[in-house]
Structures are given as structure tokens and as C-alpha cells.
Amino acid sequence: MDSSNSKPHVALLSSPGIGHLIPVLELRKRLVANHGFHVTVFSVTTTTAPPPKPKTATTTTTLDLVDIFELHVDISGLVNPNAPFVERVGVTMRESLPILRQAISGMDPRPTTLVVDIFGTDAMKIADEFDMSKYVFITTSAWVFAFCVFVPTLDEEVEGEYVDLQEPVKIPGCNPVRVEDLVDPMLDRRSQQYFEFLRTCKGYLSFDGVLVNTWEDLERPTLKAFRENGILKQVLKAPIYPIGPLVKRVGSSGSRSELLDWLDLQPCQSVLYVSFGSAGTVSAKQITELAWGLELSQQRFIWVLRPPMEKGGPHDLNDCDDVANYLPDGFLSRTHKLGLVVPTWAPQEEILGHRSVGGFLSHGGWNSSLESILSGVPMIMWPLYAEQKMNAAMVVEELEVGVRVVQLSEVVEREEIAKFVRMVIEGREGKAMRTRVKELQCSGERALIENGSSYESMCELARDFEMKLKY
Ligand code: UDP
Numbered sequence: 001m002d003s004s005n006s007k008p009h010v011a012l013l014s015s016p017g018i019g020h021l022i023p024v025l026e027l028r029k030r031l032v033a034n035h036g037f038h039v040t041v042f043s044v045t046t047t048t049a050p051p052p053k054p055k056t057a058t059t060t061t062t063l064d065l066v067d068i069f070e071l072h073v074d075i076s077g078l079v080n081p082n083a084p085f086v087e088r089v090g091v092t093m094r095e096s097l098p099i100l101r102q103a104i105s106g107m108d109p110r111p112t113t114l115v116v117d118i119f120g121t122d123a124m125k126i127a128d129e130f131d132m133s134k135y136v137f138i139t140t141s142a143w144v145f146a147f148c149v150f151v152p153t154l155d156e157e158v159e160g161e162y163v164d165l166q167e168p169v170k171i172p173g174c175n176p177v178r179v180e181d182l183v184d185p186m187l188d189r190r191s192q193q194y195f196e197f198l199r200t201c202k203g204y205l206s207f208d209g210v211l212v213n214t215w216e217d218l219e220r221p222t223l224k225a226f227r228e229n230g231i232l233k234q235v236l237k238a239p240i241y242p243i244g245p246l247v248k249r250v251g252s253s254g255s256r257s258e259l260l261d262w263l264d265l266q267p268c269q270s271v272l273y274v275s276f277g278s279a280g281t282v283s284a285k286q287i288t289e290l291a292w293g294l295e296l297s298q299q300r301f302i303w304v305l306r307p308p309m310e311k312g313g314p315h316d317l318n319d320c321d322d323v324a325n326y327l328p329d330g331f332l333s334r335t336h337k338l339g340l341v342v343p344t345w346a347p348q349e350e351i352l353g354h355r356s357v358g359g360f361l362s363h364g365g366w367n368s369s370l371e372s373i374l375s376g377v378p379m380i381m382w383p384l385y386a387e388q389k390m391n392a393a394m395v396v397e398e399l400e401v402g403v404r405v406v407q408l409s410e411v412v413e414r415e416e417i418a419k420f421v422r423m424v425i426e427g428r429e430g431k432a433m434r435t436r437v438k439e440l441q442c443s444g445e446r447a448l449i450e451n452g453s454s455y456e457s458m459c460e461l462a463r464d465f466e467m468k469l470k471y
Contacts, residue, residue, distance in 0.1 A: 008465040009038040011104065011111035012137070015089055015119035016046050018278040019365050023139045023213050024117055026246035034455075035462040040111060041068045042103065044096045044120075046088070047076045069103060071096045083192070085386070086185050089119045090196035101126050113465050115211065121203025133468035135461075136204055137211040140366040142219040142242065143394060144387045145212060146174045146226065147183075149236045151201040162186045172232055173225025175398065181389040205236055209464060213244035213366065215447035215454045218399075218440065241461045243454050245370045245444045250353035257347050259302060260354060262340060266300055269358030269434070271339075272421055273351050273377075275304040276363040280384045284308035284326065286411045291331050293417025294339065299425045300356075301339035304346045352377050358434070359424035364388040369395055376441040378402055378433035380420045382412075401437040403429065 010031055014024040021043055031037040073095040079088050100123060104110060114127040115135045127134035138145045150171050154162070162169070163186075168176035185197035204210070216223060219242070225232050226240045263271060274294070276282065282290070287308055294301050305323055323341050324332055332341065348368070351357060352375035360372045361380040369391050372379050379402035381392035395402040403420055405412050424430040447454040 006469065007035075007037050008113050008469055009040070009109055009111045010113045010115060010465065011132075012039060012041045013100065013114065013116040013120045013123055014041065014043045015093055015117050016044055017089075019367050020117050020119070020139055022248060022367055023244075023246050024137065026248065027115070027137060027211070027243070030243075030246065030458060031462070034458065037462070037465070040107070042071050042100060043068050044071045044073060044092060044100075046072070046092045047074045071099045071103065073099070084184065086193040086196050086200075087191075090193075090200070093119050094122050097122060097126060101129070104130055112469050119200060121200050121206075124203065124206060133208045133465065134206075135209045135211060136207045137213070139213050140387055141391065141394060142212050142214045142222040142226070142240070143171075143174055144183075144366075144390050145204075145210070146171050146222055146232060147177055147390070148201045149204055149232060151186075151198060152205075153231075153235065155198055161189055171225075172230050173228065174222045174232075175394075177390060178393065181393050183387050183390065184385055205238075207238050208468065209238050209461065210236070210240045211461065212240060212242050213246050213370065214242050215244050215444060215452075216242055217443040217447065217453070218245075239464075241457045243458045243461065245374055245447070245454075247367060247371045247374055248349040250349055257350060259340065259342065259346060260350055263302075263351065263354045263356040266356040268355050270425065271300040271302060271354075271356045272297075272359045272361055272380075272425055273302050273348075273357050274361040275346065275348060275368070276306070276382070276384060277365040277368055280363040280365075281306050281309040281311075282384070283411070284310055287326050288328055289411045289414045290417060291327050292414035293412075294421065295331065295335055296414055296418035297421035297425075298338070299421050301335075301421075302346065302351060302357075303339065303341045304344065305341050306344055349375075359421070359430065361421070364391040364395065366391055370444075373399075373401065373437055373440045374444050376434070376438040378424055378430055378437050380405060380424055399436070399440065401433050401440060403433075 012024050012028055014021045024041060028039045028041055031039050073092050075088065075091050075095055078095065079091045104126065110130060111132060113133045113135065114123065115137050116123050117137050117139055121136065124134045154169065162182055163179060165179050168178045170176045185193040188194060223240065223242055226236060227233065294303065305326065308326060323343050349371055352360060352371050357377055359380060360377050361382060362368045362372065364381045364383045365388060369379065379395055381395055381402045382405040383389040383392045392404050396404045403423060405420060446452050449455060
């Protein structure tokens with residue numbers, strides 16, 4: 001085979017959850033459009049985390065799901081459906097290995113490179129079996145990744161529970177992590193999810209390279225800490241490629257939601273968008289307080305509402321009657337001129353990109369945070385799980401483009417919510433944050449265009465893929 005004119009065939013592996021699949025699909029777009037690579041996407045799904053279903057105009061997911069190989073794994077007999085996410089996803093990804101192996105072995109030509117996402121580290125042995133080069137795509141910040149890379153060291157050095165530490169956790173060359181912002185699996189060192197998490201973190205150290213959904217100007221000191229000859233560099237020897245921000249862009253849905261028609265009628269930067277990501281839920285009591293908080297604030301809103309967590313997870317809501325079941329009596333009629341409540345799903349990138357949107361109340365998933373920054377929209381961070389508390393700390397304290405809701409009791413009270421909403425939409429603080437977030441928006445856009453830092457990083461990665469072509 002003449003290697004001079006052959007392009008790498010890249011296999012991308014996405015773990016369950018739409019928040020993992022979205023950046024993987026964006027990565028595919030770039031590899032195909034800018035580098036002419038042949039890309040195959042494998043998306044692992046499970047019985048407990050079904051893929052999104054296309055629905056009506058307002059609830060249709062806006063993903064390009066063409067040419068994706070679904071690797072469906074049934075883990076219902078293997079793990080308690082109520083087990084923490086990290087535990088379930090660990091089992092799911094391990095169970096998916098035989099079908100991934102089978103799928104790759106049946107391909108002709110076979111992929112030459114495997115890129116897995118944050119939970120796909122077990123698949124590196126399949127890359128080794130088929131003599132493929134292997135990379136991991138970190139779909140969160142470089143700071144969270146630095147923390148993960150350092151977890152095996154912490155595991156050796158820290159005695160007792162992390163939650164009992166008196167000081168923030170220090171990561172060499174990076175901002176420390178407050179104990180109360182630690183990721184969920186760190187809260188109990190004897191739990192199964194901690195073992196899964198530790199194993200995953202150790203796995204990151206064995207790849208040929210690491211792609212991160214961030215960019216130089218956003219996280220310069222952290223990226224420097226990976227490159228300079230400090231402890232992080234000694235732990236992680238592989239090169240790091242900041243290739244972001246890879247987010248869904250306005251216009252990618254191909255159809256226009258009626259939510260945008262409503263937004264067209266609202267004043268500029270006057271609407272708060274409220275959404276807790278693809279799976280975030282809060283309690284019934286909290287939904288009530290949030291509804292009252294929005295009403296008290298008297299600001300315009302679009303609220304993507306899911307059933308309360310007592311209902312057992314992010315089920316679909318299909319019509320307005322269902323929405324009303326979870327809201328205070330009369331809320332919809334009292335607020336019908338102020339806002340819209342959308343069941344389950346909304347075209348987030350289109351909403352954030354609309355000129356009428358002036359704030360985003362978010363659970364602080366990394367995709368949502370990046371989408372808000374790239375739309376120049378300041379945030380109210382309301383972290384729920386995973387690494388979202390670290391994302392909130394970064395967005396609020398380091399980037400200064402958001403405020404943070406702190407839950408001190410069973411619920412965040414309505415007055416507190418109303419205060420934050422007013423602050424971001426019409427307050428001086430909101431104005432200052434909007435100026436800063438627009439600067440970050442420009443910096444993120446600059447990173448992606450020709451000669452930008454992420455564009456160049458992607459070219460370097462592409463050259464690396466080509467050099468590592470194995471025959
Ligand atoms: N999303 C969306 N509409 C919704 C909810 C979520 O388009 O109603 C998209 C959102 O734009 C983002 C992703 O789902 O790209 C959620 O990813 P994120 O990392 O923010 O949170 P996760 O769902 O993984 O917790």
C-alpha cells in the first residue's frame with residue numbers, strides 16, 4: 001500500500017450520553033471537512049441511558065446522526081439502575097468491548113486511529129490489538145483533566161477521605177480545587193464509582209495523545225502546566241492538543257423552531273434561558289421554587305422542564321398538560337406573557353445564539369458552558385453532578401462570566417433565584433459579565449479560524465495521525 005496518498009481512517013468512540021456524543025460529532029465534522037479523513041463514529045448506548053428520540057419541531061434533537069454505528073449494551077442484569085453514573089458507564093463501556101472489537105475487525109479498510117472519549121479508556125486495548133494509534137478526547141476543561149491526571153498521585157498521597165481535607169486540593173501549576181467542588185466519585189473512597197474513576201484516570205496516562213475541548217487563551221496557565229517540565233508533564237507524557245471550542249453551531253438543526261419566532265418578538269438580551277443539560281433533574285420542591293423565582297423576577301424566560309428527580313430520572317414530557325403537573329397552580333397562565341415552558345428538550349444552540357437571550361441558567365455542563373460563551377451569554381451556574389462544580393468555579397471565579405447558585409439547604413429559595421435572574425438580565429453585574437463573555441466569544445472564534453491556536457493544534461494532530469499510520 002502506498003502510504004503517501006492514503007489518509008488516516010479514524011474511529012471515534014462516544015460513551016453513553018448526548019453530552020458526550022455532541023463534541024464527538026463536532027470533532028468528526030472537523031476531521032472530515034478540514035483534513036479529508038475518513039471517520040467512523042461508534043456510539044455506545046445502554047438500556048438505562050437511551051439515545052435521544054426525534055420528536056416535534058420544538059423538541060427535536062439537532063444532531064447529525066447519519067453514519068453512526070450504535071453499539072448497544074444491555075447492562076440491566078449487571079448493575080443496579082440506581083447506581084451512580086460513573087459506575088454504570090464504567091460497566092457499560094467494558095461490556096461494549098466485544099462488539100467494538102467485532103465491528104472493527106469486520107471493517108475494510110480498518111481504522112488506523114482510535115479516539116475515545118473520557119469514559120472510553122478501556123478500549124485502548126482494542127487499539128493495541130489492531131495496531132491502531134490511540135488518543136483520548138477530553139470533552140471537558142483542561143483544568144478538570146489536570147485534576148484527573150493527578151488523581152492517581154492523590155490516591156497514593158492522601159490518607160483518609162478527600163472530603164475531610166482541611167485545605168483545597170493542589171494541582172501542580174493549576175488552580176487548586178476546593179474540597180466542596182470535588183467531582184462526585186471522590187466523595188467516598190470506598191465506593192465502586194471511586195474505583196471506576198481512579199481506573200479511568202490511570203488509563204489517561206497511556207494514550208499517544210490527548211485532545212481537549214478548550215483553547216489556549218481560555219486556559220493558558222493550565223495548558224502550560226502540562227507542557228512545562230513539572231510534575232504534570234512527568235505524569236502525562238503524551239502531547240496535549242487543545243482543539244476547541246467544538247460546539248454545535250447555530251443553523252446546524254436545518255429546521256426552525258417556533259421558540260425562535262417567540263424570541264424574535266422579545267427585546268434584545270431580555271430573555272433568560274433555563275436548562276439543566278441533557279439529563280439534569282431537580283426535586284419537585286425545587287421546581288416549585290424555581291417557578292416562583294422566575295415569576296418574582298418578572299424577567300422573560302424559556303425554561304426546558306423535565307419531571308422532578310423523584311420520578312426517577314430524565315423522562316420525556318410530551319405535552320403541556322404534563323408540564324403543568326409539575327408547576328405551581330396557575331403558573332402558566334400568570335406567566336404566559338413573560339415566558340415559555342418547554343418539555344424535555346429545546347434547540348439550545350439556536351436559543352443561545354438568538355439576540356433576545358441575555359442570560360443562561362445552567363447546570364454547568366462543559367458543552368453548555370462553551371455554547372454560552374460562544375454565544376456571548378453570561379451564566380447563572382447551578383451545578384448538579386459530575387464535574388459541574390469545578391466548571392462553575394472556573395466560569396464564575398476565573399473567567400468572571402457567571403454567578404453561582406449555592407444550595408445551602410434543601411432548596412434554593414425563590415427570592416435568591418429571583419435576585420440572580422435580575423442581576424444577570426438587568427443588573428450592572430450582568431452588563432459587566434456580558435462585556436467579558438463577548439471578549440471570550442471572540443477569543444474562542446479566533447482560536448478556530450485559520451492560523452488560530454486550535455486550528456493549528458488540529459493541523460498538528462492531523463499530521464500526527466498521518467505519521468502514525470501503521471501498516
Ligand atoms: N442540549 C440541547 N437541548 C436541551 C438540553 C441539552 O440541545 O434541551 C444540548 C446542549 O446544547 C449541550 C448538550 O445537550 O450541547 C448537553 O451537554 P452538557 O455538557 O452541557 O451537559 P450534560 O447533558 O452532558 O450534563
